[in-house]
Amino acid sequence: MVIVEASRLREVVTSVLECEGATTDDATTQAELLVEGDLRGHHSHGVRRLSVLVGRLRNGLVRSGEGPVHRWRTDAVLDVDGRSGFGPVVARSAIDAITERARTAGVAVATVRNANHIGMLAPYVEQIAGTGQIGIALTTSEALVHPWGGARPMIGTNPIGIGVPTSGSPLVLDMSTAAVSMGKVLDHAAQARPLPLGWAVDGSGAPTADAQAATRGAVSPFGGPKGYALGLALEVLVATLTGSALGTRVRGTLDIEYECTKGDVFVALSVERLGLVHMLPAVDRYLDEVRGSDSDPHIRIDVPGDRARRTRADRLRSGIPLPPDVWAGVLALKEARSV
Amino acid sequence: MVIVEASRLREVVTSVLECEGATTDDATTQAELLVEGDLRGHHSHGVRRLSVLVGRLRNGLVRSGEGPVHRWRTDAVLDVDGRSGFGPVVARSAIDAITERARTAGVAVATVRNANHIGMLAPYVEQIAGTGQIGIALTTSEALVHPWGGARPMIGTNPIGIGVPTSGSPLVLDMSTAAVSMGKVLDHAAQARPLPLGWAVDGSGAPTADAQAATRGAVSPFGGPKGYALGLALEVLVATLTGSALGTRVRGTLDIEYECTKGDVFVALSVERLGLVHMLPAVDRYLDEVRGSDSDPHIRIDVPGDRARRTRADRLRSGIPLPPDVWAGVLALKEARSV
Numbered sequence: 293m294v295i296v297e298a299s300r301l302r303e304v305v306t307s308v309l310e311c312e313g314a315t316t317d318d319a320t321t322q323a324e325l326l327v328e329g330d331l332r333g334h335h336s337h338g339v340r341r342l343s344v345l346v347g348r349l350r351n352g353l354v355r356s357g358e359g360p361v362h363r364w365r366t367d368a369v370l371d372v373d374g375r376s377g378f379g380p381v382v383a384r385s386a387i388d389a390i391t392e393r394a395r396t397a398g399v400a401v402a403t404v405r406n407a408n409h410i411g412m413l414a415p416y417v418e419q420i421a422g423t424g425q426i427g428i429a430l431t432t433s434e435a436l437v438h439p440w441g442g443a444r445p446m447i448g449t450n451p452i453g454i455g456v457p458t459s460g461s462p463l464v465l466d467m468s469t470a471a472v473s474m475g476k477v478l479d480h481a482a483q484a485r486p487l488p489l490g491w492a493v494d495g496s497g498a499p500t501a502d503a504q505a506a507t508r509g510a511v512s513p514f515g516g517p518k519g520y521a522l523g524l525a526l527e528v529l530v531a532t533l534t535g536s537a538l539g540t541r542v543r544g545t546l547d548i549e550y551e552c553t554k555g556d557v558f559v560a561l562s563v564e565r566l567g568l569v570h571m572l573p574a575v576d577r578y579l580d581e582v583r584g585s586d587s588d589p590h591i592r593i594d595v596p597g598d599r600a601r602r603t604r605a606d607r608l609r610s611g612i613p614l615p616p617d618v619w620a621g622v623l624a625l626k627e628a629r630s631v
Numbered sequence: 632m633v634i635v636e637a638s639r640l641r642e643v644v645t646s647v648l649e650c651e652g653a654t655t656d657d658a659t660t661q662a663e664l665l666v667e668g669d670l671r672g673h674h675s676h677g678v679r680r681l682s683v684l685v686g687r688l689r690n691g692l693v694r695s696g697e698g699p700v701h702r703w704r705t706d707a708v709l710d711v712d713g714r715s716g717f718g719p720v721v722a723r724s725a726i727d728a729i730t731e732r733a734r735t736a737g738v739a740v741a742t743v744r745n746a747n748h749i750g751m752l753a754p755y756v757e758q759i760a761g762t763g764q765i766g767i768a769l770t771t772s773e774a775l776v777h778p779w780g781g782a783r784p785m786i787g788t789n790p791i792g793i794g795v796p797t798s799g800s801p802l803v804l805d806m807s808t809a810a811v812s813m814g815k816v817l818d819h820a821a822q823a824r825p826l827p828l829g830w831a832v833d834g835s836g837a838p839t840a841d842a843q844a845a846t847r848g849a850v851s852p853f854g855g856p857k858g859y860a861l862g863l864a865l866e867v868l869v870a871t872l873t874g875s876a877l878g879t880r881v882r883g884t885l886d887i888e889y890e891c892t893k894g895d896v897f898v899a900l901s902v903e904r905l906g907l908v909h910m911l912p913a914v915d916r917y918l919d920e921v922r923g924s925d926s927d928p929h930i931r932i933d934v935p936g937d938r939a940r941r942t943r944a945d946r947l948r949s950g951i952p953l954p955p956d957v958w959a960g961v962l963a964l965k966e967a968r969s970v
Contacts (some may be wrong), residue, residue, distance in 0.1 A: 309693065365905050366737035368707045374796040396704035399740050401900070426868060441932045442925045452865040456871055465864040469858045497925065515854020516807045521935040524921065525793040525804040530796055531764060531912045531917075532902065561740070566704050571871045576869075576876040582863065586781045586836065593780045596860040 293613035301407035302327045311629035312349040314356040318381050325380040325411050330612045332600040336475040337411045340618045347548030368397045374407025382407035392424045394560040395593050403534045404556040409545040413453025414466035421462035428559040429453035432530045435475050435540045438510035440520035443497030445510040446539050450526040458576035464597030469523030471512045529554045641666045651688040651696040657720050664719040664750050669951045671939040672744035675814040676750045679957045686887030707736045713746025721746035730762045733899040742873045743895040748884040752792025753805035759899050760794035760801035768792035771869045774879045775813050777849035779859035782836030784849040785878050789865040797915035803936030808862030810853045816845050869894045885906040926929035
C-alpha cells in the first residue's frame with residue numbers, strides 16, 4: 293500500500309478534473325466525495341473511480357459548470373434536473389434546498405434525475421444530519437443483482453442511507469441491498485480466489501464460489517429473499533419518483549458510453565420544526581446502551597456510522613493506504629494532461 | 632386444520648371485541664385487520680392475537696370510541712395522538728388524512744404515538760397505493776433482536792412497508808428486519824424442534840439451534856450486520872419522529888400489562904400531484920420483466936406482494952385453514968362473554 297495524505301489526494305484529484313474541463317467548484321466537490329470513499333475504507337467508491345469520470349468528461353457525459361435546474365413541484369417536493377452534472381454537485385445543491393425548506397415545511401423531498409453517480413450515501417445523510425435534521429438518501433444503479441430465484445441481473449445494488457442526529461454523533465446508515473459489490477467479485481476473479489457462498493450465482497442461478505462463473509451470472513441480494521424484496525422496492529420507488537430508468541435500462545454510473553439514467557431521492561425532516569429536539573439526547577443514550585450491551589469487554593458493538601468514523605479519523609491522522617496501482621492510475625491521469 | 636370462511640371469522644372476532652366494549656366501527660376495523668393476517672398466511676399477525684387484545688381491553692389499555700387526535704405540525708406533517716385506540720383504527724384515520732393532504736402537498740407524513748399494535752404493514756401501504764399514491768409504513772416493536780455481535784434483545788423487529796402503485800397490481804413490500812418472529816421460535820421450543828442456524832442466538836450470543844436456549848438469548852436480525860444496521864436505524868428514525876420509546880422501553884404490543892409505547896410513521900407521495908402518472912405502466916412492465924426473467928418454466932419469480940395476493944385470493948375462495956387451538960381460542964372468547 294502507498295500512504296497518501298487526504299489533502300494531497302484531494303489536490304491531485306481536483307487538479308485532474310480541472311484539467312479535464314471541470315470548474316474549480318465542481319472539481320473540488322467531486323474530489324472531496326471520492327476521497328471520502330477512501331477515507332472511510334470504501335475504496336470501491338473512492339479515487340479508483342476517477343478514470344471513469346475522466347472518460348465521461350471527455351465524452352461529454354459529465355458536463356461541468358452548467359448547474360442543476362431546481363423546480364418545486366409543490367411546497368415540499370423539489371424536482372432537480374441535474375443537466376448531466378457531477379453527481380455530488382447536483383446532490384449537494386438539492387440537499388441545500390430541501391434542508392432550507394424543511395426548516396419551515398417540516399419535511400422536504402428532492403427527486404433528482406439526469407445527474408451522474410453520487411458515490412456513497414453517507415456524506416449526504418451526514419450533510420442533512422449536520423443541519424439537525426433527519427435525512428434519507430436513496431439511489432438506483434446498474435442492474436447487477438438477480439431476483440430471488442432468478443439468474444439474470446435485473447435490479448440495481450440500490451443502497452439506502454439514513455442519518456439521524458443525536459446530541460452527540462449522528463447515526464449514519466449507508467448500505468447496499470446487494471450481498472457484495474461487483475467490484476469485489478471482479479477482484480476475486482482477477483486473483484482466482486473463491487467467493488464465499490451467498491455472494492453470487494452463476495449463469496444457471498446456482499450459488500457459486502467460482503468468481504469467473506459469477507461474472508456470467510449475477511450478484512446476490514443481501515439477506516436472501518428479504519434483501520431482494522427491499523432492493524426491488526427501492527428500485528421502483530426511486531424510479532417512479534424521479535421519472536428515471538428501471539432495471540437493465542439504468543446506465544452510466546460504471547461506463548463511459550451512456551448518459552446516466554439512474555435517479556436519486558433525498559428526504560429531510562426537521563426535528564426542530566417538528567418540536568422533537570427533546571428526543572436527541574434519548575437517542576444518544578439508547579445508542580450508547582446498544583454499544584454497551586455486551587458484558588464481554590473484548591466484544592465491540594458498533595452502531596451504524598461508528599466504524600467509518602473511526603477509520604476516517606485514523607486516516608486523516610495517518611494518511612490513506614491506497615493500492616499502488618490505484619495511486620499510479622491517479623498520477624497517470626494527472627501526467628497525461630500536464631504533458 | 633379447521634377451515635373457516637373469512638366472513639365468518641370477521642363476524643366472530645368483531646362480536647368478541649364488541650362484547651368486550653369496543654364500538655362497532657372499531658371492532659369491525661380491528662377484526663378486518665386480524666383476519667387479513669390469516670388470509671395472507673401470516674398467522675402471527677392473525678386472530679391468534681385476539682386474546683391479547685381482549686386482555687388489553689379488559690385492563691383499559693385499549694380504549695375504544697374516543698378517537699385519535701390529529702394535529703398538523705406543518706402543512707405536510709401530521710401528529711397523531713392515538714389516545715390508546717386500536718392500532719388499525721388510528722392508522723387508518725392517519726392514512727386517510729395524509730393521502731387527502733398529499734393530493735395538494737405532493738407529500739404528507741403522519742407520526743403516530745399512543746396507539747396500539749397495528750399488525751402487518753401491507754394493508755396500510757395498500758390503502759395508500761389504492762389512492763394512486765406511493766406509501767411507506769414503519770413501526771417499532773418490543774426489543775427482541777440482538778445488536779450484531781451482542782446477545783441481548785435491544786432492538787424491535789421493526790418492519791418496513793413500501794407500496795408503489797402501477798397500472799396493474801401494486802408492489803407491496805412488508806418485511807420485518809428480524810430473521811424470524813419470536814412466535815416461530817416459541818413454536819419450535821414448544822415442539823422441541825431445532826432452529827435453523829441464523830434465526831437466533833443463545834444467552835452468550837452464540838448462534839443456536841436450541842429453541843429453548845434462544846428464548847434466553849435473542850432473535851437475530853435478517854441478513855447479518857446489514858439487517859442489524861437497518862433495524863436499528865428504523866428504531867431510531869421512528870422513535871425520534873413520533874417521540875416514542877426506544878429499545879427495551881418499547882412495550883404493549885405483546886403484553887396485557889403496559890400502555891403501548893411504540894410509534895408508527897406513514898408517508899404518502901402523490902404520483903398524480905407530482906406529475907408522474909406516466910411512470911406507472913413502465914413500473915408494471917418492469918415488474919413483469921422481473922417475474923419472467925428466468926427461462927426455466929418451473930421457476931416462479933415473485934415480486935413483493937404477489938404471494939400474499941395469491942394466498943389471499945385462494946383463502947377468500949376456499950376458506951382459511953386455522954390451527955384447531957386458535958379457532959377454539961376465538962370461540963372460547965366468544966362463549967365467555969355470551970354466558
